[in-house]
Amino acid sequence: MTTQTSSELKLEIKLLIMETLSIQDVSPDEIDEEKPLFGGENALTLDSVDALEIIMAVQRKYQVRIGDQNLARSIIRSINSIADFITAEQAKSVS
Amino acid sequence: MRIENFQHKMAAHCESGTITSLLNHAGFEITEPLVFGISSGIFFGYFHKMKSFAFPTFIVRNRPGQMRINSEKRMGVKFNTFTFKNQDKAQQKLDELLGQGIPSACQVDFFYLDYVPSWEKVHINVHFMVVIGKEGDNYLISDSYFPEPVGLPSASLINGRFAGGSMSPKGFLFYPAGIPPYIDFESAIRKGIKKACFNMLKIPLPFLGVKGIRMFAKKIVEWPKFARDTEHLSHEIMKINILLEDQGTGGAGFRFMYATFLQQAAEMIHKPALKELSQELMIIGDGWREISLFAARIGKNRDLGPEKLKILSEMISGRAKVEEKFFTQLNKAMI
Numbered sequence: 001m002t003t004q005t006s007s008e009l010k011l012e013i014k015l016l017i018m019e020t021l022s023i024q025d026v027s028p029d030e031i032d033e034e035k036p037l038f039g040g041e042n043a044l045t046l047d048s049v050d051a052l053e054i055i056m057a058v059q060r061k062y063q064v065r066i067g068d069q070n071l072a073r074s075i076i077r078s079i080n081s082i083a084d085f086i087t088a089e090q091a092k093s094v095s
Numbered sequence: 096m097r098i099e100n101f102q103h104k105m106a107a108h109c110e111s112g113t114i115t116s117l118l119n120h121a122g123f124e125i126t127e128p129l130v131f132g133i134s135s136g137i138f139f140g141y142f143h144k145m146k147s148f149a150f151p152t153f154i155v156r157n158r159p160g161q162m163r164i165n166s167e168k169r170m171g172v173k174f175n176t177f178t179f180k181n182q183d184k185a186q187q188k189l190d191e192l193l194g195q196g197i198p199s200a201c202q203v204d205f206f207y208l209d210y211v212p213s214w215e216k217v218h219i220n221v222h223f224m225v226v227i228g229k230e231g232d233n234y235l236i237s238d239s240y241f242p243e244p245v246g247l248p249s250a251s252l253i254n255g256r257f258a259g260g261s262m263s264p265k266g267f268l269f270y271p272a273g274i275p276p277y278i279d280f281e282s283a284i285r286k287g288i289k290k291a292c293f294n295m296l297k298i299p300l301p302f303l304g305v306k307g308i309r310m311f312a313k314k315i316v317e318w319p320k321f322a323r324d325t326e327h328l329s330h331e332i333m334k335i336n337i338l339l340e341d342q343g344t345g346g347a348g349f350r351f352m353y354a355t356f357l358q359q360a361a362e363m364i365h366k367p368a369l370k371e372l373s374q375e376l377m378i379i380g381d382g383w384r385e386i387s388l389f390a391a392r393i394g395k396n397r398d399l400g401p402e403k404l405k406i407l408s409e410m411i412s413g414r415a416k417v418e419e420k421f422f423t424q425l426n427k428a429m430i
Contacts, residue, residue: 067352074242
C-alpha cells in the first residue's frame with residue numbers, strides 16, 4: 001500500500017475540483033490551499049451549486065460521507081480543510 | 096456576561112440541535128440524532144396549492160415545535176415555554192433567565208440575524224438558537240449553524256423574535272425545567288420509530304409521507320404553469336436544492352441523521368436489524384442528494400425543458416419507492 005503525502009492529496013483535490021467543475025482557466029498552482037474557495041478570495045469563484053458538486057465528487061472518490069450540511073460547509077471551506085477531513089476519515093477506517 | 100459552562104456545538108438541524116444543547120447543558124447527555132429519532136423528526140409533505148405558499152413547495156421534517164413536544168412525551172423531560180405579546184416583556188424574561196444563568200432557546204426569523212451572510216438570508220420564521228450571554232446591547236448567541244458563538248444586537252433579536260407572517264415566533268422561548276432520574280430509552284425509541292413509520296406510510300392524506308413524495312414527483316412537471324417566466328421557474332427549481340441541502344431543512348441531511356439514530360438505537364435496544372436499515376437509509380440519502388444536485392444544475396443553467404422536469408420527476412418517484420420499502424421494513428423490525 002502506498003502512502004499519499006499531504007501535498008499529493010491537496011493536488012489531487014485541486015484536480016478533482018477542476019475536473020468536476022470543468023475549470024480550464026485556472027492552474028492548480030493558482031489555487032491557494034488555505035484561502036476560502038467561496039466568496040471570491042481565491043483563484044476560483046464558486047457558488048453553492050459548485051459546493052454540492054464538490055461534496056459529491058469528494059464522497060465518490062474517497063468513499064467518505066459528508067452527511068451534515070453545516071459540517072459540509074466547514075469541510076469544503078478550503079483545500080486544506082477538505083484534505084484534513086479526508087485524512088481524518090481515512091485514518092478512522094484504518095483503525 | 097456569558098453563561099460560562101455552556102458548550103457551543105454545531106448541529107445538523109436548528110431545532111434538534113438546540114434541544115440537544117440545552118439538554119446537555121442541563122446535565123442530560125444525549126446526541127442530536129437520538130433527539131431527532133425519538134421525536135420522529137423525519138417526515139415529508141408536499142404542498143401543491145396552498146394559500147400560505149405562493150408556489151408549490153415541500154417539507155422534509157415534522158412541524159416546528161413538534162420535536163420538543165415529542166421529546167417531552169417520550170423521554171419525560173420538561174421544558175418551560177413562553178410566548179409574548181409585548182416585546183419589552185419578552186426581552187425582560189430573556190434577561191431575567193440570563194441573570195439566573197439559564198440559557199434559553201428563542202424562535203426567530205432567520206432573516207434578521209445580522210451574523211448570517213447576506214447571500215444566505217431568507218425569511219424563515221422557525222429558526223431556533225440559544226441565547227447564552229449579553230454584553231451591553233449585544234446578545235451572545237449559540238447558533239448551531241455556526242462554528243462559534245456569535246454576537247447579535249438586541250434590536251435585531253427583537254426583530255427576529257417578533258417577525259410577522261406565517262408561523263410568526265411571537266417571542267417564543269423555551270428552556271429545560273426538569274430531567275427525569277430514569278429514562279426508558281427502549282420505549283422512547285420504539286415509540287419514536289413507530290410514529291415516524293406511521294407518518295411516512297399511513298397518514299390518510301395524499302400529500303403527506305411517501306404519498307407526498309409521490310405527489311411531488313407527479314406534480315413537478317406542472318411547475319412551469321405556476322411560474323411567471325424562466326427566471327422564476329429556475330429560482331423555484333433551485334430552491335429544491337436549498338430546501339434539501341442548504342438550510343438544515345432536511346432531505347439528504349435528515350436521512351443521514353436518521354440513519355445515525357438507527358445505528359445508535361440498534362445498540363441501545365439490541366436490535367441489529369436497525370443497523371442494516373441504517374445502511375440502507377444512507378444510500379437513500381445519497382439519492383436525495385443526487386436530486387438536489389440535478390435540480391440545482393438545471394436551475395442554474397436555465398435548462399428547464401419538459402424532458403428535464405420529467406427526469407427530475409422520475410428521480411423523485413424513485414425516492415418514493417425506496418422510502419416506502421424502507422419504512423415498511425423499519426415498521427416490521429419494531430414488531
